[in-house]
Amino acid sequence: MDSIVYMLRKTVKNAIIDTIRHPLRLILYSLLIISMIYALVVSFMPGGAPDSSFDERILSGAYQALLYFISIPILLKGLSTGTSFFGMSDVNNIFTAPISDKKILVYGVGRQLASMLLLVVTFGSYGGMAMKMFDITLSNAVLLIGGIMLMLVLVQIITLLIFCISSGHPGRAGFLKILIFAMPVSALGILAVHMFSKGMTLENLYSGITQGVLDYIPITGWMHGLVFGIIKGNTMNVIVFSLLLAVLVLIGIIVFSNARLDYYEDVIGRAESYYEWRDSMRSGKVRDSDWMGDKPIDIKKSGIKKGKGASSIFFKHLREGSRRSRFMFFNISSVVLICVALITGLVIQTAVSSIPSTVTYIAAVIICVYIQFFFSAAGDWVKELSKPYIFLIPDSAVKKLIMAGATSIIKPYIDGIVAFGILGIVCGGNIIDIITAMITYGSFGSVYISANILAQRIVGMDGNRGVFITFYMSFIVLLMIPGIIGGLYAVSVLGQFTYIAATIIGIPVIIWNIFISFMIFLMCKNLLNNIE
Amino acid sequence: MLNVSHLTKKYNRFIANDNLSFIVNDGEIAVLAGPNGAGKSTAIKCIAGLLRFEGEIEINGFNNKSVEAKQILGYIPEIPAPFELLTVWEHMEFIARAYRLADGWKERAEKLIKRMELDDKRNKLGKGLSKGMQQKISICCALLIEPKTVLFDEPFVGLDPHAIKELKAMLLEMREQGISIIISTHMLDSVEEFWDKVFIMMNGKIEAERTRSYVEKNGENLEELFFSITEKKESKT
Numbered sequence: 001m002d003s004i005v006y007m008l009r010k011t012v013k014n015a016i017i018d019t020i021r022h023p024l025r026l027i028l029y030s031l032l033i034i035s036m037i038y039a040l041v042v043s044f045m046p047g048g049a050p051d052s053s054f055d056e057r058i059l060s061g062a063y064q065a066l067l068y069f070i071s072i073p074i075l076l077k078g079l080s081t082g083t084s085f086f087g088m089s090d091v092n093n094i095f096t097a098p099i100s101d102k103k104i105l106v107y108g109v110g111r112q113l114a115s116m117l118l119l120v121v122t123f124g125s126y127g128g129m130a131m132k133m134f135d136i137t138l139s140n141a142v143l144l145i146g147g148i149m150l151m152l153v154l155v156q157i158i159t160l161l162i163f164c165i166s167s168g169h170p171g172r173a174g175f176l177k178i179l180i181f182a183m184p185v186s187a188l189g190i191l192a193v194h195m196f197s198k199g200m201t202l203e204n205l206y207s208g209i210t211q212g213v214l215d216y217i218p219i220t221g222w223m224h225g226l227v228f229g230i231i232k233g234n235t236m237n238v239i240v241f242s243l244l245l246a247v248l249v250l251i252g253i254i255v256f257s258n259a260r261l262d263y264y265e266d267v268i269g270r271a272e273s274y275y276e277w278r279d280s281m282r283s284g285k286v287r288d289s290d291w292m293g294d295k296p297i298d299i300k301k302s303g304i305k306k307g308k309g310a311s312s313i314f315f316k317h318l319r320e321g322s323r324r325s326r327f328m329f330f331n332i333s334s335v336v337l338i339c340v341a342l343i344t345g346l347v348i349q350t351a352v353s354s355i356p357s358t359v360t361y362i363a364a365v366i367i368c369v370y371i372q373f374f375f376s377a378a379g380d381w382v383k384e385l386s387k388p389y390i391f392l393i394p395d396s397a398v399k400k401l402i403m404a405g406a407t408s409i410i411k412p413y414i415d416g417i418v419a420f421g422i423l424g425i426v427c428g429g430n431i432i433d434i435i436t437a438m439i440t441y442g443s444f445g446s447v448y449i450s451a452n453i454l455a456q457r458i459v460g461m462d463g464n465r466g467v468f469i470t471f472y473m474s475f476i477v478l479l480m481i482p483g484i485i486g487g488l489y490a491v492s493v494l495g496q497f498t499y500i501a502a503t504i505i506g507i508p509v510i511i512w513n514i515f516i517s518f519m520i521f522l523m524c525k526n527l528l529n530n531i532e
Numbered sequence: 533m534l535n536v537s538h539l540t541k542k543y544n545r546f547i548a549n550d551n552l553s554f555i556v557n558d559g560e561i562a563v564l565a566g567p568n569g570a571g572k573s574t575a576i577k578c579i580a581g582l583l584r585f586e587g588e589i590e591i592n593g594f595n596n597k598s599v600e601a602k603q604i605l606g607y608i609p610e611i612p613a614p615f616e617l618l619t620v621w622e623h624m625e626f627i628a629r630a631y632r633l634a635d636g637w638k639e640r641a642e643k644l645i646k647r648m649e650l651d652d653k654r655n656k657l658g659k660g661l662s663k664g665m666q667q668k669i670s671i672c673c674a675l676l677i678e679p680k681t682v683l684f685d686e687p688f689v690g691l692d693p694h695a696i697k698e699l700k701a702m703l704l705e706m707r708e709q710g711i712s713i714i715i716s717t718h719m720l721d722s723v724e725e726f727w728d729k730v731f732i733m734m735n736g737k738i739e740a741e742r743t744r745s746y747v748e749k750n751g752e753n754l755e756e757l758f759f760s761i762t763e764k765k766e767s768k769t
Contacts, residue, residue, distance in 0.1 A: 299657065302621070302622060302655065303621075303622060303625060304618075304622055306629075307629050307630075309631075310630075312629035319617070319618065320616075320617040320618065387613040387615070388609055388613065392605065392607060393631065394599040394602035394631060394632075395599065395630070396599070529581075529597060530583050530584050531577070531582040532582075532584055
């Protein structure tokens with residue numbers, strides 16, 4: 001164990017020294033830490049409370065959703081035989097060292113937990129926000145954050161338990177996977193039954209997310225039941241859920257201490273592919289979704305079929321896309337977008353019944369464009385930059401750049417058509433507004449890609465990722481502003497057409513977004529002149 | 533013909549390639565030899581047009597960054613980078629389409645994948661292949677375009693004995709066809725049967741240049757020359 005402690009100590013020390021030796025990185029980290037502390041302090045400062053606070057049931061529902069959001073991915077990772085616990089250096093050096101298997105596993109899980117400290121700090125600022133928005137006391141806000149921290153620790157212990165049970169037993173792993181998925185699915189099922197039986201109103205949604213039965217869903221429900229039991233002074237809930245969680249931890253410890261661990265073989269293969277993926281992610285050259293692990297891929301349909309020169313890159317992306325997802329452009333981000341658009345539309349129309357439909361579309365586009373940011377950080381074209389072929393293909397650099405970005409340009413339009421089409425069917429409204437919302441959303445996709453290209457051009461392919469993200473986000477804002485100003489100016493001039501305000505604002509935004517994106521593609525053609 | 537003139541590559545203050553100048557004639561196999569970190573791969577990447585550099589590089593009279601040069605340049609990188617979601621055969625099709633190859637590429641592709649023993653893997657995805665097989669795909673992709681100049685960056689690393697034998701045979705055939713070949717390696721024995729010209733690199737510079745005829749005529753030993761340069765320099769630094 002001494003060797004592990006020594007290694008951890010040296011790793012932390014060297015990381016600090018390395019940061020000090022890179023002034024730009026040091027400045028960025030310092031700014032990040034200062035902004036986080038500032039947000040934390042400001043959010044917890046008294047005063048500035050809103051005139052009317054939000055319904056506390058929203059907090060309960062959001063907290064529950066947050067617990068699922070934190071726990072499910074970690075539990076699933078535990079199933080994939082410790083994929084993220086260990087790096088290649090651990091496999092090569094620690095696995096071969098004379099150290100107990102259990103100590104090594106604890107080290108892996110502990111390291112994983114440490115990497116989540118940032119997440120806790122982030123949630124810390126939300127605690128203050130919760131105080132102001134929901135009018136809760138400081139002690140309750142601290143309790144909410146404490147619950148999240150406890151959940152992170154608990155999930156790691158359960159991960160160990162899952163790992164001990166499933167390692168080397170694919171059948172057990174499959175069964176546990178079903179159990180893990182059953183947790184959020186049963187919560188959604190209970191909510192859906194409630195909504196369908198009582199009616200689709202906002203009030204019923206609030207009462208649905210605070211049903212006591214949800215607290216009996218293992219782990220996340222128990223934790224929610226415990227935290228809100230303390231907040232509401234429900235002693236019975238506090239006792240029941242504390243006991244349930246304590247028993248679970250106890251089982252975890254007993255199983256772990258009695259387990260005969262033989263996980264090295266399981267970990268090695270995964271660690272190798274994870275190492276490659278993480279390496280690519282660090283250099284920003286691959287999308288998260290591109291790491292498909294052992295997912296079987298159907299290659300019944302094969303061949304690129306079309307394209308000559310640069311256009312063959314586009315058709316190659318279509319073939320690759322068909323292998324990533326059966327529905328090609330329609331994937332999990334499309335589903336999230338549809339949900340976000342629908343929830344936004346329904347909440348706005350339920351909350352303010354007299355609100356014009358055009359306002360609903362403006363709000364839905366704004367929120368969906370914000371969500372799009374998280375899905376558009378890297379498209380097919382970014383992945384292409386990690387391989388030499390795009391630089392070697394004998395064709396014009398602009399053509400290559402446009403063709404490499406084509407799938408990323410098209411996808412937001414398809415997402416927009418589907419999401420706002422469904423929103424139009426559910427919420428109604430002017431057809432022109434609906435079509436404009438579709439195109440506006442799609443055009444912002446081009447802005448995101450352009451900002452990414454611009455940031456790649458400035459920072460370089462091998463530049464620091466922190467600097468890259470800073471430039472990328474700044475460019476997004478700078479590129480969006482003129483279009484939005486144009487849209488607001490148009491609506492102020494054409495005041496008599498406010499019933500189609502979404503269209504009036506949307507048209508200048510679309511024109512600007514497409515124009516500036518095309519100009520950036522033209523200006524950044526040299527991006528493909530070299531791999532640096 | 534490959535003509536490198538005053539090639540300098542800097543990373544901030546670090547000079548990776550320092551004023552390199554050399555020519556590789558048609559039908560000539562040149563070797564860039566040197567220890568790790570000598571600047572061989574950087575030079576190869578500059579010639580392939582992947583890095584920014586100072587100086588001039590011409591491939592058959594065309595600037596190496598021009599479309600004309602790219603059309604006749606084959607590059608086999610040190611680390612293979614196949615497309616994870618394309619099959620072996622689709623790699624061939626993609627290259628044929630991207631380079632606008634004329635009819636007849638399919639026959640060439642068939643021959644190449646057969647020689648590299650990939651014919652039973654033609655429907656395997658890039659991500660499911662071993663490092664050695666990925667290297668073989670890189671070789672097939674580079675040679676499919678019928679290049680006039682080929683750059684090999686440590687080509688024998690990761691290949692099985694059959695593939696090494698086959699690649700050596702291919703190199704000799706390409707030399708017969710008048711193709712200019714440059715191979716970067718730190719393993720001199722892997723190229724000793726067929727090299728025509730060697731550039732020994734150290735700290736980003738070409739410290740010695742020899743032709744096979746010169747070495748044979750003067751009874752020089754290439755390995756001894758290599759170590760006399762690299763070890764002397766290392767002990768100085």
